[in-house]
Amino acid sequence: MSGHERIGASRRELLIGALLVGGTLVVGGTPALAAVADEADFVAFGPFVRIAPDDSVTVIAKFSELGQGAQSGLAALVAEELDADWSKVSVENAAADVKLYARGGFGIQLTGGSGSITDSWDQLRKAGAAARAMFVSAAAAEWGVPAAEITVENGILSHAGSGKHSGFGRLVAAAAKVTPPAEPKLKPASAYKLIGTNRVTRLDARAKSTGTARFTQDVQSPGMLIAVVAHSPRFGGTVASFDDKAARKVAGVVDVVQIPSGVAVVASNTHAAIAGRDALVVQWNDDKAEKRSSGAIAEQYRAMAHGTEAVQWAPFDQRGDAAKAFDDPARTLDIDMTQPFLAHASMEPMNCVALVKEKGAKLTFGCQSQTMDQNVIAALLGCDPSDVEIETLPAGGSFGRRSVATADYQKEAVEVARRMKGRPVKLVWTREDDMGGGYYRPLTHHRARVAVDAAGYPSAWEHRIVTASLMRGTPFEMVIKDGVDSTGVEGVQGSPYLKATPVVDARAFHPETKVPVMWLRSVGATHTAMMMEHAIDQLAHRAKVDPVAYRRALYAKAKAESHLAVLDLAAQKAGWGKPIEKGWARGVAVHECFGSTVANIAEVSLVNGEPRVRRVVVAIDCGIAVAPDQVRAQMEGGIMYGLSYTLFGDVKIEDGIVQNRNFDGYRVLRLEEAPIVEVHILPSTRTPAGAGEPGTPVIGPAVANALLALTGKPTTALPLVKA
Structure with missing residues (x-):
């Protein structure tokens, strides 16, 4: 035990564990618990907590670390209730096991929707509290004192009367034999020593700062090969024929194989694989490929929104009689907004290591959706999903891209690996592969007509949204109801502005598209926040009412207390209403998504x-x-x-081919362009809500609204800076 005297039974005997079912810890060892264990001596206190003889506490995270820092928050939930020493707490990725690690309400194991902390709030606090109770009971029995007299602080159990104390490690064997409480007592918020404090620092910061964190590109194993794939430049294109003679002459190239998505070049190193691909000659069949430009798609969507191209609209919010609500042109404002395809542009491009076995496979990569990936690979190999082992590594960003229902790049890795007869294959996408490979935030067009009353506030609101469905063909297709994909209309549907409007006629249409699309950080809010918040400022501008005051009136009418609270806090901290230098203006925006409401006030000039x-x-x-x-x-x-x-985001497609396939053409914010950001968190006692995504969609309309104040001209299309 490396410096620790063995106490009691062996590891195998101690693996009696505790399984958390429905938020309750239940004693009983299972094979699944053994599967998440390493070979060190410890006791498994359920599938979420391990406590070792050296007093260290390991929290098993069912949610992946994609750069958002959520795993440190998950560890804090356990550590708070366990009263652990935070300096001895670490996090480990959970195995891909839907029976143990399914996300509540989803039935699958995945990370997304800013739900890691929310989903784990009760589950992990109960896991920590139950483990604490087990240790207290074990100490009370050993010391012969009442359990109620034992305190726990920083991982030390103490009894003041007898002077006895112990760390967790010495009591591991005894605590493991204690039946955990069915409903462990949780602390009141007033007793928190860790949660809600800046003591909760990122547990992965040192490893990432020193370069010792292990990402997919760091994975090495005996006999491993590197693969890159030549994809059709057009979405929907397929291989007609190819000549690999020159590719095979490149030093280091091992093989060239055709797979369903293209032609893979397999080599002993990345340089050789890319050079081999460059030497390929591929003829593509574009009969069923996308050949339009993004501009042509945008024009078609605009025509749909304006009724010049007939579509079958699906209503998602209707109230009152809109037939005569817009009879007075003098009191009606027409608002249009086109928003382009967006790339996820994560710093780490897509990659995956795959080893195909006699039965099943092992995948090692920054996995975001373990269950979807297991299901796709199992269907490909004709095995059970449980035969697809996934080792989840941290990912260098995702913003939704690593959670695709088709498991596109993971499937490519397996397609190549199954042809390599037992050798592991690391599939590598270059930046150009990543930017040009599809799965973008869809191009979207909004059109609204808003009639106003004598005071300038909305009396009727007609809204049309044209955007491709994100959920069609995914495990979440159930969110599409009566023709409406809720992810395409969220932020308009449920908006306090519509709640405050007597007459509403809001409809959506989800056209089919050959350009692969999916969710991007904050999903529907990426486009709905921009439309709704800029529309409100245009209405306030037309009514000659201060935009903050205009929103306050609507929030009061809609009883949107959270919106009002963050608006007031931001306005106070930003000095809203105070003079600002010539050439500068302030813009405001407020939006709610994933349970959190965010207000931004931006200071902008040209x-x-x-x-x-x-x-x-x-x-x-x-x-x-x-x-x-x-x-x-x-x-x-x-x-x-x-x-x-x-400012800059725009995936440009010409003749069906993506033109800007790297950061030279797909511009992102530079360091010298980054603003100073001041963040104020509203004190609260309600269950934690999302933080990873709600900050993203609010800044755009805040900037557009500042520009409206500066120039008097509304924004009708993004990006604001045209290439």
Whole structure:
């Protein structure tokens, strides 16, 4: 036991464990618990907590670390109730096991929707509290004292009367034999010593700062090969024929194989694989490929929204009689907004290591959706999903891209590996592969007609949204109801502005598209926040009412207390209403998604015709902020991400081919362009809500609204800076 005297039974005997079912810890060892264990001596206190004889506490995270820092917050939930020494707490990725690690309400294991902390709030606190109770009971029995007299602090159990004390490690064997409480007592918020404090620092910071964190590109194994794939430049194109003679002459190239998605070049190293691919001659069959430009698609969507191209509209919010609500043109405002295809543009391109076995496979990569990936690979190999082992590594960003229902790049890795007869294969996508490979935030067009009353407030609101469905063909297809994909209309549906409007006629149409699309950080809010918040400022501008005051009136009418609270906090902290230098203006926006409401006030000017943002004041209501400093970091990161795509983001397609396939053509925010960001968290006692995504969609409309104040001209299309 490496410096620790063995106490009691062996590891195998101690693996009696505890399984958390429906939020309750139940004693009983299972093979699944053994599967998540390593070979060190420890006792498994359920599938989420391991405590070792050296007093270390390992929290098993069912949610992946994609750069958002959520795993440190998950560890804090356990550590708070366990009263563990935070310096001895670490996090480990869970095995891919849907029976143990399914996300509540989804039935599958995946990370997304800013739900890691929310989903784990009760589950992990109960796991920590139950483990604490087990240790207290074990100590009370050993010391012959009442359990109620034992305190736990920083991983030390103490009894003041007898002077006895012990760390967790010495009591591991005895605690493991204690039946955990069915409903462990949880602390009141007033007793928190870790949750809600800046003591909750990122547990992965040192490894990532020193380069010792293990990402997919770091994976090495005996006999491993590297593969790259030549894909059709057009979406929907297939291989007609190819000549690999020159490719096979490249030093290091091992094989060239055709797979369903293209032609793979397999080599002993990445350089040889890419050089071999460059030497390939491929003829593509584009009979069923996309050949339109993104501009042509945008024009078609606009025509649909304006009724000049007939579509079958699906209503998602209707109230009152809109037939005569827009009879007075003098009191009607027409608002249009086109928003382009967006790439996820994560710093780590797609990659995956695959080893195909006699039965099943092992995948090692930054996995975001274990169950979907297991199901796709199992169907491909004709095995059971449980035969597909996934070792989840941290990912260098995702923003939704690593959670695709088709498991596109994972499937490619397996397609190549199954042809390599037992040798592991690392599939590598270059930046150009990644940017041009599809699965973009869909191009979207909004059109609204808003009639106003004598005071200038909405009396009727007609809204049309044209956007491709994100959920069609995925395990989440159930969210499509009566022809409406809720992810395409969220933010319009349920908006406090529509709630405050007597007459509403809101409809959507989801056209089919050959350009692969999917969710991007904040999903529907990426486009709905921009439309709704800029529409409100245009209405306020037309009514000659201050935009903050205009929103306050609508929030009061809609009883949108959270919106009102963050608006007031941001306005106060930003000095809204106070004079600002000539050439500068403030813009405001407020939006709710994933349970959190965020307000932004941005200070903006025009420099050489381009918007320059110098300061952003943020107010967020996210319930209990488990890790306040991390919430601030997510707001800062979300603003930079959202500001990047608002200013520059635009996947340009010509003749069906993506033109901007790297950061030279797909511009992102540079360091010198980044604004100062001030974040204010609204105090709260409600269950934690999302923080990873809600900061992203609010900055765009705040900037557009500042530009409206500066120039008097509304924004009708993004990006704001045209290439």
